[in-house]
Amino acid sequence: MADVKTGEPLLSVKDLTVSFKTKKGMAAAVRGVSFDLAAGESMAIVGESGSGKSVSSLALLGLLPRSAEITGSAVFRGEELIGMSDKKLQSLRGRKIAMIFQDPMTAFNPLFTIGDQIAEAMEVHGLASGKEALSKSADLLEMVGVPEPGRRIHQYPHEFSGGMRQRAMIAMAIANKPDLLIADEPTTALDVTIQAQVMEVLADIRGETGAAMILITHDLGLVAGSAERVQVMYGGRVFERGTIRSIFYDPRNPYTQGLLSSMPRVDNESDRLVPIVGTPPSLLAMPAGCAFGPRCQYRGEVCGERPAELAEVGIDHASRCHKGAEIPRWSEVSA
Amino acid sequence: MFIFAVRRIVTAIPVLLVATFITFWATSAVSNPLDRLATCQTCSQQAYDRLIDLYDLDQPIPQRYVSWIGDFVTGDMGQATSQGERPVSEIFWERGLNTILLAAPAFVLLTIVGAVTGVYSALRQYKFGDYAVTSVSYLGLAMPTFFFGLLLQVVFAIWIPQWFGVKPFWSSGMHLESPYQYLRSVTLPVLTLMFVLLAGDSRFIRAAVLDIKSADYIRTARAKGVSNRKVITKHLFRNAMIPIVTLWSLNAAALFSGSIITETIFSWPGYGRLFLDAAFQGDVDLTMAIALAITVLVVLMNLLADLMYGVLDPRIRYD
Amino acid sequence: MTDVIENPIVAGASPSIEESQGLAEKSESVGRQAWERFRRHRLAIIGTVVLIVLAAAFWIGPFFVSYGYEEVNIIDRAQGPSWDHPFGTDDLGRDLLARALRGGQFSLRIAIFTAVLATSIGLVMGAISGYFAGVADGAINFVINVLLTLPALVLLALLGREFGARPNTMAVIIALISWLRAARLVRGQVLSLKEMEYVQAARAAGAGPFRIIRTHLVPNLVGILLVEVTLLAGTAIILESTLSFLSLGVQPPDTTLGTLIAEGKSTLDVRPSRVLIPGGLVTAIILSINFIGDAMRDAVDPKSGIE
Ligand SMILES: Nc1ncnc2c1ncn2[C@@H]1O[C@H](COP(=O)(O)OP(=O)(O)O)[C@@H](O)[C@H]1O
Ligand SMILES: [Mg+2]
Numbered sequence: 001m002a003d004v005k006t007g008e009p010l011l012s013v014k015d016l017t018v019s020f021k022t023k024k025g026m027a028a029a030v031r032g033v034s035f036d037l038a039a040g041e042s043m044a045i046v047g048e049s050g051s052g053k054s055v056s057s058l059a060l061l062g063l064l065p066r067s068a069e070i071t072g073s074a075v076f077r078g079e080e081l082i083g084m085s086d087k088k089l090q091s092l093r094g095r096k097i098a099m100i101f102q103d104p105m106t107a108f109n110p111l112f113t114i115g116d117q118i119a120e121a122m123e124v125h126g127l128a129s130g131k132e133a134l135s136k137s138a139d140l141l142e143m144v145g146v147p148e149p150g151r152r153i154h155q156y157p158h159e160f161s162g163g164m165r166q167r168a169m170i171a172m173a174i175a176n177k178p179d180l181l182i183a184d185e186p187t188t189a190l191d192v193t194i195q196a197q198v199m200e201v202l203a204d205i206r207g208e209t210g211a212a213m214i215l216i217t218h219d220l221g222l223v224a225g226s227a228e229r230v231q232v233m234y235g236g237r238v239f240e241r242g243t244i245r246s247i248f249y250d251p252r253n254p255y256t257q258g259l260l261s262s263m264p265r266v267d268n269e270s271d272r273l274v275p276i277v278g279t280p281p282s283l284l285a286m287p288a289g290c291a292f293g294p295r296c297q298y299r300g301e302v303c304g305e306r307p308a309e310l311a312e313v314g315i316d317h318a319s320r321c322h323k324g325a326e327i328p329r330w331s332e333v334s335a
Numbered sequence: 336m337f338i339f340a341v342r343r344i345v346t347a348i349p350v351l352l353v354a355t356f357i358t359f360w361a362t363s364a365v366s367n368p369l370d371r372l373a374t375c376q377t378c379s380q381q382a383y384d385r386l387i388d389l390y391d392l393d394q395p396i397p398q399r400y401v402s403w404i405g406d407f408v409t410g411d412m413g414q415a416t417s418q419g420e421r422p423v424s425e426i427f428w429e430r431g432l433n434t435i436l437l438a439a440p441a442f443v444l445l446t447i448v449g450a451v452t453g454v455y456s457a458l459r460q461y462k463f464g465d466y467a468v469t470s471v472s473y474l475g476l477a478m479p480t481f482f483f484g485l486l487l488q489v490v491f492a493i494w495i496p497q498w499f500g501v502k503p504f505w506s507s508g509m510h511l512e513s514p515y516q517y518l519r520s521v522t523l524p525v526l527t528l529m530f531v532l533l534a535g536d537s538r539f540i541r542a543a544v545l546d547i548k549s550a551d552y553i554r555t556a557r558a559k560g561v562s563n564r565k566v567i568t569k570h571l572f573r574n575a576m577i578p579i580v581t582l583w584s585l586n587a588a589a590l591f592s593g594s595i596i597t598e599t600i601f602s603w604p605g606y607g608r609l610f611l612d613a614a615f616q617g618d619v620d621l622t623m624a625i626a627l628a629i630t631v632l633v634v635l636m637n638l639l640a641d642l643m644y645g646v647l648d649p650r651i652r653y654d
Numbered sequence: 655m656t657d658v659i660e661n662p663i664v665a666g667a668s669p670s671i672e673e674s675q676g677l678a679e680k681s682e683s684v685g686r687q688a689w690e691r692f693r694r695h696r697l698a699i700i701g702t703v704v705l706i707v708l709a710a711a712f713w714i715g716p717f718f719v720s721y722g723y724e725e726v727n728i729i730d731r732a733q734g735p736s737w738d739h740p741f742g743t744d745d746l747g748r749d750l751l752a753r754a755l756r757g758g759q760f761s762l763r764i765a766i767f768t769a770v771l772a773t774s775i776g777l778v779m780g781a782i783s784g785y786f787a788g789v790a791d792g793a794i795n796f797v798i799n800v801l802l803t804l805p806a807l808v809l810l811a812l813l814g815r816e817f818g819a820r821p822n823t824m825a826v827i828i829a830l831i832s833w834l835r836a837a838r839l840v841r842g843q844v845l846s847l848k849e850m851e852y853v854q855a856a857r858a859a860g861a862g863p864f865r866i867i868r869t870h871l872v873p874n875l876v877g878i879l880l881v882e883v884t885l886l887a888g889t890a891i892i893l894e895s896t897l898s899f900l901s902l903g904v905q906p907p908d909t910t911l912g913t914l915i916a917e918g919k920s921t922l923d924v925r926p927s928r929v930l931i932p933g934g935l936v937t938a939i940i941l942s943i944n945f946i947g948d949a950m951r952d953a954v955d956p957k958s959g960i961e
Contacts, residue, residue: 061558063554063557063558086563090560090561090562091560092560093557093558093559093560094558094559094560094561095560098558098559099555099558101551101554101555101558103551106550106551106552107551107552107554107555108552108555109552109555109556109570109573109574110552110574110648110649110650111573111574111647111648111649112570112573120556120559120561121559121560124559124560124561124562124565125560156649156650158649158650172559349796350796350799350800350803351803353796353800354800354803354804357800357804357809358804358805358808358809361809361812361813361816362812364816365812365813365815365816366812366815473941473944473945474937474941476888476940476944477888477937477938477940477941477944478933478936478937478940479892479895479896479899479912479933479936480896481895481896481899481915482895482915482929482933482936482937485915485919485922485929485933486930486933488922489922489926489929489930492922492923493922493923493926588802591805592805592806592807595807595808595900596807596896596899596900599900610805610808611807611808611811611900614808614811614812615811615812615815622808625805626805626808629805630803630804630805633803634803
């Protein structure tokens with residue numbers, strides 16, 4: 001791709017913030033998120049539920065309700081997405097950037113057949129229509145491993161199992177060969193065995209189409225095989241970012257370490273899961289200092305005073321923590 | 336689907352039987368056609384005997400009910416004591432048609448206007464249009480039908496009488512001489528009949544559409560690049576049809592009880608006032624005919640609504 | 655039976671601020687939060703004030719009016735509003751202000767009595783049919799279907815005529831056909847609460863059905879039932895005034911707002927105020943009640959979010 005040659009990232013997000021107007025005041029759901037994504041690259045955004053992962057991705061496509069105020073910049077293939085006209089955004093959505101949503105139960109319209117809904121994705125962009133679109137839908141279903149696609153396109157969402165529905169969702173997303181796939185918790189609603197199958201389908205599809213991907217999940221375990229880089233989010237901020245290697249083997253942020261300890265791992269010798277105590281802060285009552293402070297075992301005085309800055313801790317690796325150097329390395333913690 | 340319909344009708348029969356028996360019993364127990372003769376000096380014993388014979392007044396009420404059913408299913412609707420003993424079947428069709436002339440336009444308008452204002456209000460949530468619709472709905476819900484009817488009369492009988500030719504309370508009645516006359520005489524009664532229901536309908540649809548609006552599949556459609564207009568006209572409307580159909584069956588029943596009051600206020604010669612008068616004079620045959628007509632209609636509307644759900648919603652199966 | 659999937663209209667599942675708030679403010683009592691949410695509804699506050707003012711006028715006002723509601727005065731017959739008779743007089747020369755206050759008092763009394771009674775019936779019926787299921791559920795469901803099928807207004811009228819049209823009797827009669835929605839709400843709640851752990855634990859510990867209903871289910875229902883009482887009071891006023899309007903309600907010399915409207919309608923052309931004043935009062939009362947009811951529903955169940 002041309003973009004790769006010029007070294008321009010496919011998507012470049014700078015200082016994205018999203019606040020919702022609510023009856024009780026402004027709720028800042030995303031507080032300054034930045035990242036670059038190269039064409040064909042895969043990046044994961046990880047964090048507990050409520051950390052602002054979905055909101056940041058919906059903000060890119062202009063899919064948030066009007067109560068959302070968005071600032072910052074997101075340049076996709078040279079074009080600014082934030083503040084882009086509705087018409088232009090529409091032509092990008094589903095065409096250049098496609099989304100895969102969490103809950104396949106509710107993400108399809110119950111009153112239209114799966115085939116119709118996949119075909120619609122092509123029709124709105126004028127890429128196919130009528131019979132042709134429908135037969136292409138069948139081909140797409142075949143690609144994502146739905147058996148008997150010719151019959152399946154005439155069925156309604158409720159006639160599909162959860163896993164099949166999520167495959168259909170992926171088929172719909174890749175219908176127009178987008179440059180970027182945003183998969184928001186694509187497997188959260190599914191059984192563990194089905195999860196693995198769906199992730200495999202996603203990987204295959206990306207291999208075939210070369211699309212870049214942002215994988216959003218609260219499950220670090222899912223990330224290992226599917227992404228090259230990871231951003232860990234908490235309270236609307238990026239707390240740590242790095243390559244898969246650095247995040248898994250050398251996490252510097254107490255929050256990332258907490259996430260890892262609460263995750264079952266083959267190499268976890270201690271064999272016990274340590275959940276992070278406490279709950280994420282309310283958007284309307286964010287701590288004045290570090291958002292993770294109240295739950296952090298290493299917190300000190302500064303942590304209550306002001307938020308920490310995201311600081312480089314290695315090559316392509318940054319962490320947001322006041323206590324940077326004092327945090328024990330993961331090799332010591334997990335041993 | 337056919338089997339489903341038959342089964343629904345069959346299961347409705349016990350309910351119908353009990354409901355009609357209660358109506359029969361109440362009408363017979365509360366008033367007695369003989370009361371009218373009691374104050375009549377010139378009436379002969381024969382008149383008494385004839386009435387007793389005609390209405391089986393010498394038998395206990397349950398037996399009278401059974402013989403009424405027997406007559407009814409063989410096509411004999413009986414005679415209306417409260418209407419000079421005219422055959423019920425005659426009055427039934429004559430007055431029924433008049434009520435339909437009032438209720439049918441009200442039903443159609445109610446369905447359309449309720450859906451349009453409800454959807455509009457939901458799509459413009461918290462904007463001026465929504466506030467306007469919501470305010471009017473609140474007012475509609477707070478105004479008893481009869482008061483709204485009288486308000487219309489105050490305005491159109493006293494302030495601008497030339498529009499509809501209404502005279503206060505004794506009103507304009509029904510005019511069928513020409514389509515124009517019909518429209519002129521039916522407008523205010525229809526408005527009265529539908530206003531209160533409209534408020535409820537509109538709010539119901541608004542709430543339903545607000546739910547649909549925030550549904551995941553709407554977001555999915557937008558994420559595919561479907562235009563806002565098409566999201567509304569295709570995905571949202573189709574889903575909103577389901578609550579709209581729910582209202583059909585509810586409205587049909589409500590329109591009939593509403594028509595009792597509306598017809599009284601506007602001297603509309605339909606079932607409404609006739610029904611009350613008949614019940615009060617112990618005119619069982621007429622009361623029962625009307626009660627049954629209304630109930631059967633309601634049961635059929637419910638059935639129709641259920642069948643419509645099946646057409647609209649592929650998740651519903653009849654088996 | 656139709657095989658309807660739970661709720662064809664699926665609400666969006668994105669967690670709201672209110673919910674995330676709920677976690678952070680656990681210390682605040684549930685009642686306080688509900689009150690906070692209620693207070694945000696300006697219209698409900700206005701409705702409460704209007705209702706209090708009206709109720710005070712209906713009960714205390716008569717002491718300050720120089721005429722009794724039954725006081726006939728042939729000389730001052732059929733007068734328009736004046737300094738002496740602010741609302742005018744009726745055909746018997748009775749002071750319409752005094753009568754409006756009396757009528758308002760009766761209308762409100764009937765409404766409140768009806769609402770409480772109907773909700774209680776609904777509570778019992780709903781709790782029984784939800785808790786015991788099976789035969790009891792089927793029987794109550796049948797009763798509900800029958801009641802839905804009956805020509806309610808005509809039956810009310812007949813009953814009213816048979817059992818005399820005194821305020822309390824009217825309230826009972828109206829309540830007999832108004833408990834259906836309450837029963838359905840309670841039944842739904844009971845069915846879902848029944849499956850919850852603490853109820854099952856109580857059952858395992860050997861608590862009898864009535865004890866469980868009383869100590870575990872009823873407290874959960876209080877909010878829902880308060881809302882229902884409020885909204886039903888509005889419905890009851892409409893029904894009562896409609897019956898009174900058809901001259902089937904409270905009998906003279908006593909009166910309700912509906913009766914006053916009925917009496918005024920024959921002179922609608924010359925003195926519309928006789929209809930407009932009591933009608934306006936009815937509308938104001940119901941409007942206030944509905945505002946309060948909506949805000950309460952929102953306070954009890956923030957997700958209903960009608961605003
Ligand atoms: N429309 C909205 N109005 C107000 N707050 C919202 C809205 N959508 C999301 N939020 C809030 O924003 C925060 C981040 O949500 P989200 O991005 O969905 O989290 P997640 O990381 O689980 O995807 C949450 O606290 C959520 O309550
Ligand atoms: Mg999310």
